[in-house]
Amino acid sequence: MRTLTKLAWLLPGLFAIDSASARVLMPLDEPALARAGAAAEPPLPELLSETGLYADASVLQIDPAHFEFSPQYPLWSDGVHKQRWISLPAGGVIDASDPDAWVFPIGTRLWKQFSLAGRRLETRYSERLPDGRWRFVAYVWNAEGTAARLAPEFGSRIAHAQAPGGSYVVPSRYDCLACHAGALAPVLGFSALQLSSDRDPLAPHADAVDAAALDLPALLARGLVVNLPNDLQTQPPRIESDDPLQRAALGYLHGNCGHCHHQGEDAVPVKLELAHSLSADRDPKAALRSLVEQARYRPRGWVGEARLLVPGDADASVMLHRMRSREPNSQMPPLGTQRIDAEALALIERWIAQATPTATQGAPE
């Protein structure tokens, strides 16, 4: 319920669909669609195998034409194993003129598969429709692992002994939108920073990638990404930082929080910019500056000054308090996780403990 209430202000544009924009939202219902004058959505495939993920659906062999990819700053999903693929339409290229918000060709499809202890649980799917809108749905695997069926609109649960509380939660379609539709771009893990060849060795939970992995240089070499600003072609994107710990901390916040807390107009209404911008006119210290703000929401029972981040004092930092919480009214991120991310918390705690006020606030103006 809380999620739906939040959506009202997370996604104020939800009912006014702008089919000309690349950052458009999935229509919530047919009447909203009709009011916006948009074409009816093609029917959703009932089975994952009908989305084109597999070359051979009988043995679930991934179509070799798709590219597997692995973002350097992955989202924490309670320790579940994830794999991701992208399919671009024939001849389609990605426009990277805005390095923070790539525009994908019509017909782009992406999949993310979640498995736990060797068992496939769900596969999430996003696609760019012929009229330019994006849609997001999940497919839930049967216990035998032979087929995955479209998840109900409001999500579902899958019993699994190793999931938190014995049940794995498949998010609702509206939860997908809370993260994907309000972000700078609807695709979150396939971006200049996430696919940079200059991978952060301290990034929590990142997959080890082999030399053949699809990264930014490979995409540029194949001509699949065009118009990327020159400086990012010569110098692989990287989070500017004072030290390696700060780089990894800011990267984690980018990957796990930046889709809601960013500099764009669809961000959630708090003064917090955790998405790292690669654009030329960026403020490289924007995240650090926004983190030393006074908290707008003082956690229940909090005594004294409430600052988002207090250099040198992790326990006095509201941001960390929210990340340590899994209470519905306090936890950050608010969706998609039931277990705290101990590895990332340890990293952020270490970073805050060693942070000096000047490093955190950035160079004086």
Ligand code: HEC
């Ligand atoms: C808590 C925020 C959140 C929610 C909820 C969420 N996602 Fe994502 N999703 C992400 C982030 C962040 C990434 C990129 C990082 C990664 O893959 O680890 C991602 C990656 C993906 C990808 C791979 C392509 C890409 O954008 O990088 C697909 C496909 C996807 N999500 C679909 C869905 C669908 C469908 C739902 C709902 C059933 C959903 N997601 C719910 C945050 C979220």
Ligand code: HEC
């Ligand atoms: C799905 C969107 C979403 C994601 C992802 C998300 N947040 Fe938030 N965050 C919100 C919303 C909405 C609020 C305002 C309501 C509230 O305080 O709960 C908020 C508030 C906050 C606040 C309080 C700000 C203040 O001024 O009091 C902090 C701190 C925060 N988030 C940190 C984080 C961190 C750190 C992450 C990643 C680990 C994160 N958030 C991920 C939606 C999100």
